[in-house]
Amino acid sequence: MNSESxxxxxxxxxxxxxxSEDACELRFSFPAGFSFTPGQFVRxxxxxxxxDYSITTAPNDKGIELxxxxxxxxxxxxxxxxxxxxxxxxxxxxHGYFVYRPSTRPVVFVATGTGVAPFVSMTRSGISGYIxxxxxKHTPDLYYENLFRNAARIYVPCVSRSSDDAESDLFQGKxxxxxxxxxxxxxxxxxxCGKREMIRDVTFLVDxxxxxxxxxxxxxx
Amino acid sequence: MxxxxxxxxxxKTSLFSGERIAKSHDRVEAYGDIDELCSxxxxxxxxxxxxxxxxxxxxxxxxxDLMKVGALLSTSPDAPAFAELEKIEExxxxxxxxxxxxxxxxxxxxxxxxxxxxxxxxAWAHIARTVCRRAERxxxxxxxxxxxxxxxxxxxxxxxxxxxxxxxLFVLARYCNHLSDRSDILWKP
Numbered sequence: 001m002n003s004e005s006x007x008x009x010x011x012x013x014x015x016x017x018x019x020s021e022d023a024c025e026l027r028f029s030f031p032a033g034f035s036f037t038p039g040q041f042v043r044x045x046x047x048x049x050x051x052d053y054s055i056t057t058a059p060n061d062k063g064i065e066l067x068x069x070x071x072x073x074x075x076x077x078x079x080x081x082x083x084x085x086x087x088x089x090x091x092x093x094x095h096g097y098f099v100y101r102p103s104t105r106p107v108v109f110v111a112t113g114t115g116v117a118p119f120v121s122m123t124r125s126g127i128s129g130y131i132x133x134x135x136x137k138h139t140p141d142l143y144y145e146n147l148f149r150n151a152a153r154i155y156v157p158c159v160s161r162s163s164d165d166a167e168s169d170l171f172q173g174k175x176x177x178x179x180x181x182x183x184x185x186x187x188x189x190x191x192x193c194g195k196r197e198m199i200r201d202v203t204f205l206v207d208x209x210x211x212x213x214x215x216x217x218x219x220x221x
Numbered sequence: 222m223x224x225x226x227x228x229x230x231x232x233k234t235s236l237f238s239g240e241r242i243a244k245s246h247d248r249v250e251a252y253g254d255i256d257e258l259c260s261x262x263x264x265x266x267x268x269x270x271x272x273x274x275x276x277x278x279x280x281x282x283x284x285x286d287l288m289k290v291g292a293l294l295s296t297s298p299d300a301p302a303f304a305e306l307e308k309i310e311e312x313x314x315x316x317x318x319x320x321x322x323x324x325x326x327x328x329x330x331x332x333x334x335x336x337x338x339x340x341x342x343x344a345w346a347h348i349a350r351t352v353c354r355r356a357e358r359x360x361x362x363x364x365x366x367x368x369x370x371x372x373x374x375x376x377x378x379x380x381x382x383x384x385x386x387x388x389x390l391f392v393l394a395r396y397c398n399h400l401s402d403r404s405d406i407l408w409k410p
Binding site: 101103189190200203204206213214215219 | 305
């Protein structure tokens with residue numbers, strides 16, 4: 001996991017699966033010689049545009065999958081989301097240090113939106129037993145919910161906009177609301193991935209309520 | 222990936238190993254000094270103006286060593302992340318010594334204390350030397366706080382490296398003046 005192993009690779013778009021109205025999972029060929037640690041990302045480059053995407057597959061998968069949300073404003077995500085199957089792309093990688101570090105402490109994964117991606121890869125690689133706080137605005141955005149429900153010790157879908165699903169175990173509110181009011185106060189290993197505002201707010205909560213905790217972060221957008 | 226989160230806006234920062242500590246902590250002072258030293262070495266290399274690529278390459282290698290030192294200092298020795306780090310080895314100290322001896326062989330004998338200055342590259346090298354000594358002092362403060370926990374050896378290697386690098390930078394400063402046909406500025410009390 002050092003910078004010397006970062007190289008450029010060619011890859012081919014093999015398939016696309018919708019995750020929600022505006023998000024999809026794209027499957028690419030696994031370039032020869034490429035390797036990564038779950039949690040790392042690749043940097044796609046095309047037509048002068050660059051964009052980083054965390055890999056959602058496990059390292060021993062035959063392909064590479066990415067979770068892409070096309071909001072209409074992220075230019076490169078639009079290119080990827082609308083590309084024809086068979087299109088060739090180039091990426092560099094593996095990048096990043098947001099990897100799972102086993103320890104004796106309880107682990108809390110916190111993700112918002114497509115920030116779930118590195119946790120999907122970690123989970124598909126066999127990591128389990130964590131507490132997962134999955135923050136979204138609406139329930140259809142709970143991508144990979146079943147994967148996390150099966151692997152997590154505690155799975156908490158935090159939905160910030162009102163939901164009519166009274167029977168479910170949804171936590172009505174943001175991940176920060178859950179952290180500040182519900183989560184038992186212990187020195188956890190926190191892994192945060194998502195919007196910078198979430199990472200900042202969770203970091204402050206950890207400073208205030210979880211002294212001695214560790215925080216590993218990846219800012220997504 | 223984005224660079225900033227604002228998580229440090231209240232005076233704490235996250236170590237590479239995940240712990241949150243005050244930005245005034247000895248550890249932050251230490252890796253802050255290394256960052257400063259690495260940046261000043263960039264100024265030394267830049268001020269050579271591309272005329273001495275071998276010296277510049279040597280400086281870049283030292284900057285690369287300092288990146289490893291900075292990563293080590295920004296990681297708590299007790300944390301899982303410590304095992305992932307590339308550590309400074311004794312061979313890096315030997316390389317500094319060999320290159321120092323090679324430069325020194327081209328220099329006139331030292332006849333007393335010299336005043337920092339001369340060519341711009343030499344002036345930067347002297348600043349680098351003093352920042353290197355400050356970094357060394359901060360690393361010593363860290364070592365004193367945990368040497369009994371079994372992680373001392375990696376830090377002793379860092380200390381040896383910093384000690385030798387300070388000497389190297391003194392010789393480099395003189396060598397930079399030598400390259401630009403300037404004599405040492407001798408201190409006349």
